Amino acid sequence: MSVSTFSSSSLTALNTLGLKAVARHILHLTEPAQIIQWRADPRFAQTTWLVLGGGSNVVMSECIEQTVIHVGLQGKRLLREDDAAWYVAAAGGEAWHPFVQWTLAQGWAGLENLSLIPGTVGAAPVQNIGAYGVEIKDVFEQLTAIHLQTGESRVFTLADCQFAYRDSVFKQAEAGQWLIVEVVFRLLKNYQVQTQYGDIERELLSLNLGCTPSAVAQAVINVRQRKLPDPAQIGNAGSYFKNPIVSPAIYQAVMAAHPNAVAYALEDGRYKLAAGWLIEQAGWKGRRLGPVGMYEKQALVLVNHGGATAADVLALERAVQADVLAQFGVELEAEPVKW
Template identity: 50%
Template sequence: MPQIQSHYPLTSLNTFGLQSVAEYFISIEQPQQLLDCIADPKLNQFKWSILGGGSNLILPELVHGLVLKMDLKGRQLTHEDEEYWYITAAAGENWHEFVQWTLEQGWGGLENLSLIPGTVGASPVQNIGAYGIEIKDVFHSLTAIHLKTGAQKEFAREECCFAYRDSVFKHEGYGDWCITAVTFQLRKRYEAKTNYGDVAQELERQSLQATAKNISTVISQIRLQKLPNPAEIGNAGSFFQNPIVSQELVGELVEQYPALVKYKVSEETYKLAAAWLIEQSGWKGRALGSVAMFQRQALVMVNLGDATQQQVKLLSEAVSKDVCAKFKVNLMVEPIFWG
């Protein structure tokens, strides 16, 4: 049984840098430790919360109950066939280090997701995505343990119900399944994806070929320029999702705002750039209490020093209200608020 600690500080374990303490805290380094906890009736009286790298969380000052910190480690090529390499990594592996390791082995496919903070285990939870790819495009399966019953289950891609920043793990029974390992299938016939954002231009500017390693380097450079580094200024990445709206509403909005930033998703729907909506609503670089929408990227909320969960909530509500009043669009918050 791992050691249980009480009143454990979480401030350095969340990238927003919110002052927070876990009532009880356990670091899980082996799947068996998780099973031991599940079998312990004393621990079952608590509410349990799973913590990865804390990069998509807005924490309260006190997290009631037991926080399970995912520190399971290990990564390996499990098998291969003519088309794919199948690579499995434990939930506690750092995502970016895992991506770099796959590239060093010569397995391309994850490079567009370089420099996303957090852990491998959390990557399917919101189907992480960046620069034109999402986890669902390279996902094979995952293993999870049910925290109430101890049952172990393998989830195939279809069972995860992946969608934009979404999966089954954010819905019914949220927090019931603890993901212990994820298997990715990486295509042997490499196809570079450089048609998103400034990737192709940047490769050309630096006279670099579109190899997986070069794409990773260039995307990391672009991200470092655009996004605030959580080690310097607390944040949880994009604070709002890009809203998906009807073609009808886009038609109305374009008449009024010809510069509206939009991407066609299907015959009937468009994705709007939430950053543009926030900027046009006057919130880019604007603060409320100790939080602000970032000056260089309006989609990111930043901690100006001693922010609290309540202040994050107030700014989030103020921005959403103004965007809705101006554009009739409801913004959805991306990070998860723990109660």
């Protein structure tokens, strides 16, 4: 059994926002059996658990009393195949982007639009990550998770996960209860690449590489690198706010006052507004509040200019939300979880 301290239990290097944070205990998980051992350890008898993957979707408070499990489970393989698909399994601690690139190198398409998204394989279903027309739910087969309180191992199907826009049962009814140890993806053999977004279409034309999965992946990488900051250079958690989904009445009110607002019609009659556009129009693009601010090249990204704490992030979150609500009558919801 190992209790890793990571610079006196510091979590600053383990969250992409680079927030100052320390925890009482940080455990590094390399084998699922360790969870059973830790649950039996008297030091953790009264603890609650927090699961940490790549740290790219979390706002950490300065002092964390819970026990943090840093997931380091590794491994990926072709589980099986049939006439329709390849079924590819990956351990929860595998870094997401290298895993996507590995699948493409094997000739298995389907994940290319999700290239360069930070985080781990195990965290991907929690958030139902998505980009450029593809979400985890579109390529998901099943996952295996361990219940942190009982030690039960359970397989979750697509229906069990209750996927929604940047949401799942792991953020709702089962929040904080499970540690995802493996995810299986169903990658179709007759998969058609998704290039309907303008940025991707334009990048493909400039690359002159056709519409292969690898070309789409490179286009996505190029676009994301231009728009989004590298956490190694400036702390950030990627897109900080969800694109709000609004009723027809709110959509019509927004469009009447702002005819150039960016919006997309949904199949259920509602509309998705572009949060980045709303934030930029509210005057927050490139604007700072103390050590944090909204990124100068993409208003949807909250960045840490140095030395920020969770309190700084939450103050900026509330300020942006208040201004967007006042100007557009639209409520923004933050994506990252709060510790």
